[in-house]
Amino acid sequence: xxxxxxxxxxxxxxxxxxxxxxxxxxxxxxxxxxxxxxxxxxxxxxxxxxxxxxxxxxxxxxxxxxxxxxxxxxxxxxxxxxxxxxxxxxxxxxxxxxxxxxxxxxxxxxxxxxxxxxxxxxxxxxxxxxxxxxxxxxxxxxxxxxxxxxxxxxxxxxxxxxxxxxxxxxxxxxxxxxxxxxxxxxxxxxxxxxxxxxxxxxxxxxxxxxxxxxxxxxxxxxxxxxxxxxxxxxxxxxxxxxxxxxxxxxxxxxxxxxxxxxxxxxxxxxxxxxxxxxxxxxxxxxxxxxxxxxxxxxxxxxxxxxxxxxxxxxxxxx
Amino acid sequence: xxxxxxxxxxxxxxxxxxxxxxxxxxxxxxxxxxxxxxxxxxxxxxxxxxxxxxxxxxxxxxxxxxxxxxxxxxxxxxxxxxxxxxxxxxxxxxxxxxxxxxxxxxxxxxxxxxxxxxxxxxxxxxxxxxxxxxxxxxxxxxxxxxxxxxxxxxxxxxxxxxxxxxxxxxxxxxxxxxxxxxxxxxxxxxxxxxxxxxxxxxxxxxxxxxxxxxxxxxxxxxxxxxxxxxxxxxxxxxxxxxxxxxxxxxxxxxxxxxxxxxxxxxxxxxxxxxxxxxxxxxxxxxxxxxxxxxxxxxxxxxxxxxxxxxxxxxxx
Ligand SMILES: Cc1ncc(C[n+]2csc(CCOP(=O)(O)OP(=O)(O)O)c2C)c(N)n1
Ligand SMILES: [Mg+2]
Numbered sequence: 093x094x095x096x097x098x099x100x101x102x103x104x105x106x107x108x109x110x111x112x113x114x115x116x117x118x119x120x121x122x123x124x125x126x127x128x129x130x131x132x133x134x135x136x137x138x139x140x141x142x143x144x145x146x147x148x149x150x151x152x153x154x155x156x157x158x159x160x161x162x163x164x165x166x167x168x169x170x171x172x173x174x175x176x177x178x179x180x181x182x183x184x185x186x187x188x189x190x191x192x193x194x195x196x197x198x199x200x201x202x203x204x205x206x207x208x209x210x211x212x213x214x215x216x217x218x219x220x221x222x223x224x225x226x227x228x229x230x231x232x233x234x235x236x237x238x239x240x241x242x243x244x245x246x247x248x249x250x251x252x253x254x255x256x257x258x259x260x261x262x263x264x265x266x267x268x269x270x271x272x273x274x275x276x277x278x279x280x281x282x283x284x285x286x287x288x289x290x291x292x293x294x295x296x297x298x299x300x301x302x303x304x305x306x307x308x309x310x311x312x313x314x315x316x317x318x319x320x321x322x323x324x325x326x327x328x329x330x331x332x333x334x335x336x337x338x339x340x341x342x343x344x345x346x347x348x349x350x351x352x353x354x355x356x357x358x359x360x361x362x363x364x365x366x367x368x369x370x371x372x373x374x375x376x377x378x379x380x381x382x383x384x385x386x387x388x389x390x391x392x393x394x395x396x397x398x399x400x401x402x403x404x405x406x407x408x409x410x
Numbered sequence: 411x412x413x414x415x416x417x418x419x420x421x422x423x424x425x426x427x428x429x430x431x432x433x434x435x436x437x438x439x440x441x442x443x444x445x446x447x448x449x450x451x452x453x454x455x456x457x458x459x460x461x462x463x464x465x466x467x468x469x470x471x472x473x474x475x476x477x478x479x480x481x482x483x484x485x486x487x488x489x490x491x492x493x494x495x496x497x498x499x500x501x502x503x504x505x506x507x508x509x510x511x512x513x514x515x516x517x518x519x520x521x522x523x524x525x526x527x528x529x530x531x532x533x534x535x536x537x538x539x540x541x542x543x544x545x546x547x548x549x550x551x552x553x554x555x556x557x558x559x560x561x562x563x564x565x566x567x568x569x570x571x572x573x574x575x576x577x578x579x580x581x582x583x584x585x586x587x588x589x590x591x592x593x594x595x596x597x598x599x600x601x602x603x604x605x606x607x608x609x610x611x612x613x614x615x616x617x618x619x620x621x622x623x624x625x626x627x628x629x630x631x632x633x634x635x636x637x638x639x640x641x642x643x644x645x646x647x648x649x650x651x652x653x654x655x656x657x658x659x660x661x662x663x664x665x666x667x668x669x670x671x672x673x674x675x676x677x678x679x680x681x682x683x684x685x686x687x688x689x690x691x692x693x694x695x696x697x698x699x700x701x702x703x704x705x706x707x708x709x710x711x712x713x714x715x716x717x718x719x720x721x722x723x724x725x726x
Contacts, residue, residue: 146474148470177507178506178507178509179505179506179507179509180507180508181507182504182505182506182507183505183506183507187505187506189506189509189510190509191473191506191509191510192509196470196473196474197502197506199498200497201493201497201498203493204466204493204494204497204498206463206466207462207463207464207465207466207467207469207470207494208466208467208469208470208473208494208498209470210463210466210467210470211466211467211468211469211470211471211472211473211474211478212470212471212473212474213470214467214470214471214476215470215471215474215475215476216474218435218452218453218471218476219475237462237490238462238463238466238493238494241458241460241462241463242463242466244458244460244463245457245458245460245463245464245467248458249455405508406503406504406507406508407503407504407542407543408503408543408545408567409503409508409511409512409513409566409567410566
């Protein structure tokens with residue numbers, strides 16, 4: 093399983109690095125919000141979920157999709173704006189969803205997914221089949237009322253929900269400490285009567301274990317948990333035609349991207365140390381990821397643009 | 411036929427739909443005691459005063475297999491949930507390429523005339539019509555209220571269901587049993603030859619009263635109730651105007667970018683209907699002010715029978 097986690101993290105990182113290149117080349121459209129550096133959060137959380145569990149995601153959502161098991165061909169086709177994309181080209185990078193695997197959508201609105209996640213968790217609670225929902229959001233979302241309202245209702249109704257705060261230290265260009273007094277986001281949990289747990293978000297095994305405990309609690313009917321994952325956004329907040337200049341200090345970047353803090357390198361070293369992963373197996377894995385991504389680009393480029401005559405299709409359900 | 415009030419009709423619709431389909435759940439900040447007694451606290455919940463959260467909860471539960479009916483209380487309170495309405499509910503199906511349906515009904519009371527001043531006297535349906543992606547329902551009679559609420563709950567899309575406060579206690583004939591009224595079908599509430607009056611909610615009654623009075627003078631007024639604003643029964647309204655050649659639209663929302671404006675636009679942009687017009691179309695709407703408190707001021711702000719009659723006389 094840890095090897096699969098490593099593969100997922102590498103795929104997520106390479107997917108977003110590729111998306112950046114494709115955007116520079118103007119082959120994909122719109123905005124790209126890279127998840128590079130934060131892979132352990134999506135993979136640590138989703139590896140503790142079942143296919144029938146649900147997630148909601150954010151504007152920085154490619155990693156959540158991949159970790160939940162989405163098809164990278166259809167993700168890539170969506171970035172290309174093609175008809176075989178997950179949303180038939182109607183959503184793009186910020187609105188990928190795959191309801192068949194319980195991925196209820198990325199969301200372009202900070203904190204917009206939290207109430208929706210509560211609704212999915214309410215549905216699961218009523219169904220009574222033990223499904224849970226994990227709700228991803230950034231540190232910036234803690235400034236929104238929807239965050240506070242959702243924590244309170246989820247706790248009140250004991251919803252089977254895991255609130256996953258990806259504290260990547262920045263909301264766009266603003267450092268967390270410039271917009272919040274309290275650094276430990278888990279402390280919000282106490283005010284609403286649910287457990288709050290802070291984990292090293294660059295340690296995929298720690299995220300996985302913390303999620304497992306939260307999932308167990310949720311499945312057992314004991315309600316939600318707030319999981320505060322400390323991580324770091326390696327790259328820019330968002331790019332359109334070109335990546336914006338880096339404004340953060342080189343020292344800060346170096347401290348977070350060092351091998352002993354990089355989530356992927358840490359798991360590689362851990363697995364190598366355990367003798368589970370050889371140098372050549374890692375090389376093969378990376379080659380396979382590259383091959384899969386090349387295939388995804390080929391799939392996307394072979395897919396046609398949507399026909400403008402279908403502009404009104406999907407507006408209202410029959 | 412038995413007569414019941416608008417409110418009783420809505421209560422019946424809720425009861426029958428919850429009985430009919432176990433996937434119908436409901437929540438509001440106010441306790442629905444009767445429903446709770448019948449269906450239990452799992453399906454009938456009261457919530458903290460957290461409109462953004464429970465508006466989104468309705469949407470999320472709808473996308474996960476349930477049919478929530480969410481009551482905002484007054485439409486006024488929906489404005490703190492604008493993200494969930496505007497950014498989420500209205501866009502979620504199309505934006506995701508039609509992957510899932512979101513059968514959620516948002517109920518709210520609406521309108522002025524009760525001396526509760528600006529914040530509690532709003533008629534903002536055209537704000538929501540503008541979004542594309544929400545169905546907008548605005549019944550004017552108890553029978554339509556019941557039949558349309560049933561259809562809204564069964565509809566597979568987000569619906570905003572407006573309940574005009576001044577109609578709450580109004581009684582009217584309501585058929586027994588499971589009678590639905592389809593969304594998107596207007597009703598001719600009174601047939602006439604000389605002028606078409608399209609009324610919304612409370613102003614259907616007022617238009618009918620004016621029509622009755624003018625009939626004594628030999629003026630024949632056709633009163634049309636669109637019943638739903640999205641989808642709007644454009645064909646029925648155009649057909650009426652082609653017959654009468656004159657159009658007056660009455661609503662208690664201010665005229666700017668209103669449902670009344672939209673109705674006049676769909677009439678005048680149709681060449682055949684435009685050619686049939688014998689007079690400029692008229693809007694009888696609220697003054698462009700926040701609804702004031704003091705009774706004479708509020709009366710001056712909202713449409714009334716005299717203004718409807720004056721508009722009809724202007725186009726004749
Ligand atoms: C309600 C809202 N306000 C502002 C924005 C613009 N915006 C997009 S992402 C972002 C920063 C979000 O920061 P955070 O929640 O920490 O997520 P991160 O980007 O760090 O993953 C902002 C301000 C938005 N999308 N939604
Ligand atoms: Mg952040």
